[in-house]
Amino acid sequence: MIKVYGVPGWGSAISEVMLTLAEIPYHFVNVSGFDSDGVARDLLKTMNPLCQVPTLTLENGEVMTETAAISLMILDRRPDLAPPVGRAERQQFQRLLVWLVANIYPTFTYADYPERWAPDAAAQLKKNCIEYRKSLYLWLNDQLSAEPYAFGEQLTLLDVYLAVMRSWGPGHDWFQDNTSNISAIADAVCQLPSLRSVLKSNAII
Numbered sequence: 001m002i003k004v005y006g007v008p009g010w011g012s013a014i015s016e017v018m019l020t021l022a023e024i025p026y027h028f029v030n031v032s033g034f035d036s037d038g039v040a041r042d043l044l045k046t047m048n049p050l051c052q053v054p055t056l057t058l059e060n061g062e063v064m065t066e067t068a069a070i071s072l073m074i075l076d077r078r079p080d081l082a083p084p085v086g087r088a089e090r091q092q093f094q095r096l097l098v099w100l101v102a103n104i105y106p107t108f109t110y111a112d113y114p115e116r117w118a119p120d121a122a123a124q125l126k127k128n129c130i131e132y133r134k135s136l137y138l139w140l141n142d143q144l145s146a147e148p149y150a151f152g153e154q155l156t157l158l159d160v161y162l163a164v165m166r167s168w169g170p171g172h173d174w175f176q177d178n179t180s181n182i183s184a185i186a187d188a189v190c191q192l193p194s195l196r197s198v199l200k201s202n203a204i205i
């Protein structure tokens, strides 16, 4: 069975919710505290040199990291969780999937541990990353006009990213006040009964 190494509510929540939506069984291994020296960090490092969550081990024992790669792996098994090949929506799905992890996710890498990257200007780095993240979300919000999900009636893995990331900084209230499309999509995902348990265990609802 797939193992998801993670921390409730952190990036591993993206994988957990996607796997649940895809009805792919997995076992969750809590590695809370992995971002400081200790047993959890030592364990994670044997699998993922970046020492990040999510880190997965697959049925064949291979290690899988990176939420976007995990999304693609899930889509190999459940192609119905993305717009179909040949449709314009598919290109936008692919674009936004990569765009999220290439642009928004790194703002957490730097803002969550600013002293790592700028020991003498940590507060400034954190502030700038958070402001930049807000500007990225404003752009993303303008790309999303469909209802109830990002691509209309079809629920896709992109919606899962939005539901989980909406629970992170800059915070639920900021999204509600500034990015109504992202908020509405995240709300729609959070109402799905099949995701209730995994969303709760990750403190997303």
Ligand SMILES: N[C@@H](CCC(=O)N[C@@H](CS)C(=O)NCC(=O)O)C(=O)O
Pocket (backbone or CB within 6 Å): 010, 011, 012, 035, 050, 051, 052, 053, 054, 065, 066, 067, 068, 101, 105, 108, 109, 113
């Ligand atoms: N590009 C990675 C980013 C994963 C990531 O940054 N995860 C955070 C937790 S939400 C993490 O592990 N941070 C610890 C660190 O970067 O040292 C992905 O998409 O999976």
